[in-house]
Amino acid sequence: MLRLEKTIPARRHVVEFTWVTRFHPFGAYSSARKRMNLSVQADCFWCGSAFKDDDTTMLAGRAKGKNVLLCEKCADRAASGEGTAL
Ligand SMILES: [Zn+2]
Secondary structure, eight states, X not given: OOOOOOOOOOOOOOOOEXXXXXXXXXXXXXXXXXXTTOOOOOBOTXXXXXXXXTOXXXXXXXXXXXXXXXXXXXXXXXXXXXXXXX
């Protein structure tokens, strides 16, 4: 059998944000969105952890794409310049 093999470096996913701001507690955000029949982002855009009703959500504007919700931990990491992969 003939074979070629090489190691491919792990892919790095980078998303750039132009701003991030403190937003509503998740419970208030989700009930308002449901009242208006709008979709609800139920977990952090970056780490995927599910929001609980009293969690503060952070609204972040992506350089490319729609605004997203981040958890406070991910927003802090991005703002502090430590926004490396988990
Ligand atoms: Zn997160």
